[in-house]
Amino acid sequence: MMFRIFAVAATAMIIAMAVGRIARAESPDLIVKESAVDFSTTVQRLQAEIEKRGAKIVATVDHASGAKANGLEMRPTTVIIFGNPMLGTPLMESLQTAGLDLPLRVLIWEDAGNNVRIGYWPPSQITDAHGIEGRQDVTDKMTAALNAITDTAGAP
Numbered sequence: 319m320m321f322r323i324f325a326v327a328a329t330a331m332i333i334a335m336a337v338g339r340i341a342r343a344e345s346p347d348l349i350v351k352e353s354a355v356d357f358s359t360t361v362q363r364l365q366a367e368i369e370k371r372g373a374k375i376v377a378t379v380d381h382a383s384g385a386k387a388n389g390l391e392m393r394p395t396t397v398i399i400f401g402n403p404m405l406g407t408p409l410m411e412s413l414q415t416a417g418l419d420l421p422l423r424v425l426i427w428e429d430a431g432n433n434v435r436i437g438y439w440p441p442s443q444i445t446d447a448h449g450i451e452g453r454q455d456v457t458d459k460m461t462a463a464l465n466a467i468t469d470t471a472g473a474p
Contacts, residue, residue, distance in 0.1 A: 349439070349440060351435070352433055352435060355474065360426050361398070361471075363471040363472075364468070364471035365378070368398065373463070374402070375399070378396060378397070378399070380395075381397070382394050393430070394427065400421055401420055413448045416448045419439075422438070422441070434472070438464055
């Protein structure tokens with residue numbers, strides 16, 4: 319009987335975790351902006367703006383190139399991973415698991431209608447997901463930086 323209760327509880331937990339991941343991917347919290355310039359210009363501007371603001375680009379993931387190298391086709395899709403330890407470290411000092419969501423990421427992609435999009439999760443999701451309190455000043459700075467960086471990257 320005890321095993322059956324444990325099995326049901328474990329199954330419910332696995333389902334809840336899976337649904338949570340799906341809900342996050344479809345979340346209205348995802349910030350998406352349309353770029354007024356082409357894909358490569360958007361990527362170049364985003365990278366330049368990140369560096370101009372003193373953050374460091376940790377990685378650039380070109381999903382389309384990865385797909386092509388494996389005989390697959392994908393519209394242009396790139397993730398820029400970047401951060402500033404002066405902002406990210408205080409969140410990880412509050413709770414080190416925040417490192418799972420840091421450094422920040424911005425996705426640039428060309429959709430089926432050939433529109434270039436810029437998307438990212440709001441930094442408040444990091445503090446919410448990890449139960450970090452008292453760091454609103456940090457998430458406010460991250461939010462302002464992400465808004466400015468992405469607005470500049472997609473400007474006409």
